[in-house]
Amino acid sequence: MIAIVDYGAGNLTSVKRALEHLGFAACVTSEPAIIERAERIVVPGVGHFRATVALSAAALGAALQRQITLGKSILGICLGMQWLFQSSAEAPETRALGIFPGACQSFPSGVKSPHVGWNQLNLRSDSQLFRGAPPRPFVYFTHSYYAPVVEFTVASCDYGLPFSAAVERRNLFGVQFHPERSGEVGLTILENFCRC
Amino acid sequence: MLTKRIIACLDVKKGRVVKGVNFAHLSDAGDPAELARRHAEAGADEIVLLDISATREGRATLLDVVRRAGRGLFIPFTVGGGIRSLPEAAAVIEAGADKIAINSAAIANPALITDIASRFGSQAVVVAVDAKHNHNRSNWEVWVSGGTRPTGIDVLAWISEAQRRGAGEVLLTSIDRDGTNSGFDCDLTTRVSRNLQIPVIASGGAGAAQHFVEVFERGHADAALAASIFHYGLNSIRDLKASLAAAGIPMRLPC
Numbered sequence: 001m002i003a004i005v006d007y008g009a010g011n012l013t014s015v016k017r018a019l020e021h022l023g024f025a026a027c028v029t030s031e032p033a034i035i036e037r038a039e040r041i042v043v044p045g046v047g048h049f050r051a052t053v054a055l056s057a058a059a060l061g062a063a064l065q066r067q068i069t070l071g072k073s074i075l076g077i078c079l080g081m082q083w084l085f086q087s088s089a090e091a092p093e094t095r096a097l098g099i100f101p102g103a104c105q106s107f108p109s110g111v112k113s114p115h116v117g118w119n120q121l122n123l124r125s126d127s128q129l130f131r132g133a134p135p136r137p138f139v140y141f142t143h144s145y146y147a148p149v150v151e152f153t154v155a156s157c158d159y160g161l162p163f164s165a166a167v168e169r170r171n172l173f174g175v176q177f178h179p180e181r182s183g184e185v186g187l188t189i190l191e192n193f194c195r196c
Numbered sequence: 197m198l199t200k201r202i203i204a205c206l207d208v209k210k211g212r213v214v215k216g217v218n219f220a221h222l223s224d225a226g227d228p229a230e231l232a233r234r235h236a237e238a239g240a241d242e243i244v245l246l247d248i249s250a251t252r253e254g255r256a257t258l259l260d261v262v263r264r265a266g267r268g269l270f271i272p273f274t275v276g277g278g279i280r281s282l283p284e285a286a287a288v289i290e291a292g293a294d295k296i297a298i299n300s301a302a303i304a305n306p307a308l309i310t311d312i313a314s315r316f317g318s319q320a321v322v323v324a325v326d327a328k329h330n331h332n333r334s335n336w337e338v339w340v341s342g343g344t345r346p347t348g349i350d351v352l353a354w355i356s357e358a359q360r361r362g363a364g365e366v367l368l369t370s371i372d373r374d375g376t377n378s379g380f381d382c383d384l385t386t387r388v389s390r391n392l393q394i395p396v397i398a399s400g401g402a403g404a405a406q407h408f409v410e411v412f413e414r415g416h417a418d419a420a421l422a423a424s425i426f427h428y429g430l431n432s433i434r435d436l437k438a439s440l441a442a443a444g445i446p447m448r449l450p451c
C-alpha cells in the first residue's frame with residue numbers, strides 16, 4: 001500500500017488514479033498510523049508553501065520524520081518536493097525539512113510566472129527515477145517558485161535559469177513537475193518510484 | 197525550453213461532444229471519454245472539457261463524464277461550464293479535473309476566483325473570457341452566458357482583475373472567430389498576453405496549421421485551443437505539431 005499524504009494542499013485524485021492505473025494500491029490519508037504502515041509514501045501538494053506547515057506539525061510531522069529516518073521510499077511532488085529543501089521565499093517563516101540544501105525562490109523577471117506547461121529535462125544518467133525514460137523527456141510543470149540545483153539534482157530544467165526538476169538521495173525523491181500529468185514519461189517515473 | 201501547448205477542447209452537451217459555428221448550430225461529434233483519450237494519444241498537451249448544457253440534469257451527467265474522461269487520462273484536464281460555487285468546483289475536482297474554468301460565474305461573482313484559488317491553488321483556476329470586438333468603442337467586450345449576452349465590461353480590464361484575484365491562466369475565446377476556421381484573433385491575443393503575467397490560451401478560429409504559427413508568434417499566446425478541427429480529423433494533432441515544430445515553434449512531439 002502507498003500512502004498519499006493529505007494535508008489539505010490541492011488535488012490528490014489524479015495521483016491516486018495514476019498509481020492505481022500502474023497496478024499499485026494507494027490510499028489518501030492524513031492518519032499517522034496508516035502512513036507508518038505504508039510501504040511507500042507520496043507527499044503531493046500544490047498551492048502556497050505555508051500549507052507545508054501541516055507536514056511538520058504534531059503527530060503527522062513526527063510520523064513522516066520517523067519514516068524518513070527509517071529510510072522508507074518517499075516521493076515529494078511539487079510543493080512536496082520544495083518541502084524537502086530548507087525553506088521557500090514564498091513563506092520565509094515556514095521551516096521546511098531541510099534534507100536538501102538551499103531555499104526555493106521565485107522566477108526572475110523576464111519570464112512569465114507561474115511556469116506552466118511542458119518543459120524539457122536534462123537528466124543525470126545514474127538516476128533511479130528516470131530509468132527507461134527518454135534521454136530528454138518533456139514533463140508538465142505548474143509552479144511559481146523553484147528549488148536550486150544541488151548535488152542531489154538528477155534532473156534539471158531551464159526557465160529563465162536552471163532549477164531542480166528532480167532530486168534523489170537514496171530512497172528520498174522529489175519532483176517539481178507532475179508525473180501524474182506528464183503522460184507516458186510520468187507513468188514511467190511513478191512506476192520506477194514504486195519499484196525502488 | 198517551455199513548449200507552446202496545443203489544447204484539445206471538448207464542448208459537451210448532455211454527455212456528448214458537440215461543436216458549433218459561432219456558438220450555435222450544434223452537431224454531434226462523439227463520446228467525451230473516448231475523444232479525450234484519442235486526443236491525448238495523438239499528442240494533445242492538455243484536454244479542456246466545457247459543459248455547454250448547464251441545466252440541472254446536464255450537471256449530474258457532467259460529473260459522470262468527468263469521472264469517465266479522467267480515468268486513463270494522464271495529461272492536464274480542465275473542466276468548465278456552469279460552475280458557480282466553491283462546492284461545485286470541489287465536486288468537479290474530486291471527480292478528476294485538475295483545473296476549473298469559470299466564465300459567467302466569475303463575472304457575476306469575482307470573489308469566486310479567489311475562493312477556488314485559496315482552496316486549490318491558482319494553478320487550478322482558469323478564467324475563461326468570451327471576447328467580442330466592439331467597433332464603436334474599438335475595444336473588446338466581455339460577453340457571457342455562452343456568448344449570448346454583452347456585459348459592457350472591457351476585456352483587458354477584466355482579465356487584469358482576474359489575474360489580481362488569483363486566476364492561474366486565461367482562456368481567451370474570440371466570439372468573432374469561433375467556429376469560422378479563419379484564424380485566431382492575434383490582435384486581441386497579443387494585447388491580453390502583453391498585459392499579463394499568467395499564461396494565455398488563445399481560442400476561436402483555428403482552421404489551419406498556419407493559424408497556430410501566427411497566434412504563437414504574432415499573438416504571443418502560451419497555448420492554443422481548438423475543437424472541431426481535431427474531432428473531425430481535418431487536422432490531426434500529431435500532424436499539426438509536426439508542422440509547427442518544422443516552423444520553429446517549440447513543441448512536445450508525441451512518441
